[in-house]
Amino acid sequence: MAATSFKTLDSLDAAGKKVLLRADLNVPVRNRQITDATRIMRLLPTIQELAQKGAKVIVVSHFDRPKGRPVPEMSLGPIADALGDALGRPVTFVDDCIGPKAQQAVAAMQDGDVVVLENTRFYPGEEQNDPELAKAFAALADYYVNDAFSAAHRAHASTEGVARLLPSFAGRLMETELNALNIALENPARPVGAIVGGAKISTKLDLIGNLLEKVDMLIIGGAMANTFLAAQGVNVGRSLQEADMHDTARTIMTKAKDKGCEIVLPVDAVTATDFQANVPTRTVPVSAIPADAMMLDVGPETIMLINQKIATLKTLVWNGPLGAFEITPFDAATNAVAQEVARLTDAGALKSIAGGGDTVSALRHAGVEKHISYISSAGGAFLEWMEGKTLPGIMALESIFERAMPI
Numbered sequence: 388m389a390a391t392s393f394k395t396l397d398s399l400d401a402a403g404k405k406v407l408l409r410a411d412l413n414v415p416v417r418n419r420q421i422t423d424a425t426r427i428m429r430l431l432p433t434i435q436e437l438a439q440k441g442a443k444v445i446v447v448s449h450f451d452r453p454k455g456r457p458v459p460e461m462s463l464g465p466i467a468d469a470l471g472d473a474l475g476r477p478v479t480f481v482d483d484c485i486g487p488k489a490q491q492a493v494a495a496m497q498d499g500d501v502v503v504l505e506n507t508r509f510y511p512g513e514e515q516n517d518p519e520l521a522k523a524f525a526a527l528a529d530y531y532v533n534d535a536f537s538a539a540h541r542a543h544a545s546t547e548g549v550a551r552l553l554p555s556f557a558g559r560l561m562e563t564e565l566n567a568l569n570i571a572l573e574n575p576a577r578p579v580g581a582i583v584g585g586a587k588i589s590t591k592l593d594l595i596g597n598l599l600e601k602v603d604m605l606i607i608g609g610a611m612a613n614t615f616l617a618a619q620g621v622n623v624g625r626s627l628q629e630a631d632m633h634d635t636a637r638t639i640m641t642k643a644k645d646k647g648c649e650i651v652l653p654v655d656a657v658t659a660t661d662f663q664a665n666v667p668t669r670t671v672p673v674s675a676i677p678a679d680a681m682m683l684d685v686g687p688e689t690i691m692l693i694n695q696k697i698a699t700l701k702t703l704v705w706n707g708p709l710g711a712f713e714i715t716p717f718d719a720a721t722n723a724v725a726q727e728v729a730r731l732t733d734a735g736a737l738k739s740i741a742g743g744g745d746t747v748s749a750l751r752h753a754g755v756e757k758h759i760s761y762i763s764s765a766g767g768a769f770l771e772w773m774e775g776k777t778l779p780g781i782m783a784l785e786s787i788f789e790r791a792m793p794i
């Protein structure tokens with residue numbers, strides 16, 4: 388899907404208008420503290436632009452998974468405060484997202500004001516995409532702006548239903564995400580490659596299947612690589628792997644060959660008998676993994692191989708760490724490859740696009756976050772997009788566009 392098929396804020400005449408802005412304020416929180424404010428920060432340009440144009444900005448979002456009833460700990464109140472701090476201006480919080488309270492708050496807004504409404508998932512109709520709830524959202528505003536790419540894989544009342552009822556636009560973050568994804572896989576500079584890591588093939592089958600069609604090179608790491616190696620008869624000892632996926636792994640290898648997609652697998656491994664910080668490790672060729680050991684990271688030969696391969700690419704999409712990066716020293720390969728990706732990106736030789744929860748933490752851990760061309764704000768939505776799935780939140784924006792086109 389090309390980003391150009393959506394209306395953006397460029398064509399929204401927002402002055403004096405009520406704009407319902409679907410944000411993703413589902414930020415990670417621990418002990419009542421926001422541990423990563425990225426999603427709040429990335430939302431600011433859209434809010435600032437709308438407010439500056441004189442719109443009344445009505446922000447709606449889900450937060451966590453309250454399952455259709457009010458859960459006080461999942462109130463958006465504290466997040467609204469954090470948003471106000473980030474904006475450097477007061478933001479009014481309303482403890483309902485529809486009905487008289489929300490309507491009164493909206494009626495009291497001045498042009499340029501920002502309100503945040505309570506968690507949309509406090510209503511069961513949100514996740515059921517209930518048309519009545521969508522209508523209640525639509526009744527609050529003149530226009531709908533969706534800036535929640537990271538929730539676009541959900542067909543919910545505030546992400547999908549309401550987009551069918553109001554003239555709808557992509558916000559700046561949504562626009563940026565769609566442009567980046569377009570550069571990554573739809574119209575990439577070639578050769579284009581992907582690094583796919585993580586634990587299980589079974590959860591990433593669709594993703595690999597779609598990538599084979601689109602990329603010239605697939606670099607496989609993480610525990611998933613063990614399954615591919617084992618499927619080729621390599622003895623991987625006690626490494627995490629999926630014995631029932633060997634046929635699938637072999638089919639993927641054959642299909643890749645047919646498509647002219649090169650598959651890069653680890654050639655050496657950092658192994659240990661326990662998955663613990665700073666345990667004794669042995670680095671061995673993959674053909675010599677001890678029977679009582681597990682492969683917890685790819686080894687230095689593999690790092691060299693991957694870095695050589697990456698140097699031949701113009702575009703790289705990255706999802707999933709190469710090793711068990713949360714525990715030292717099994718972060719070594721992910722760090723080393725991340726640094727090489729950062730170096731090539733800074734040198735202008737590579738466009739690098741990364742996404743998915745673990746991947747972003749891994750790149751942050753490697754200290755290269757600011758040296759990647761684009762890091763998606765999305766987890767599940769990024770994966771579904773890589774799987775080639777249609778994201779309902781985006782489809783709904785597109786269909787409004789088509790209906791709005793002159794016949």
Ligand code: 3PG
Binds near residue numbers: 452765766768
């Ligand atoms: C996310 O964090 O991935 C999005 O906000 C969607 O949240 P969900 O997985 O609870 O639907």
Ligand code: MG
Binds near residue numbers: 766767
């Ligand atoms: Mg999620």
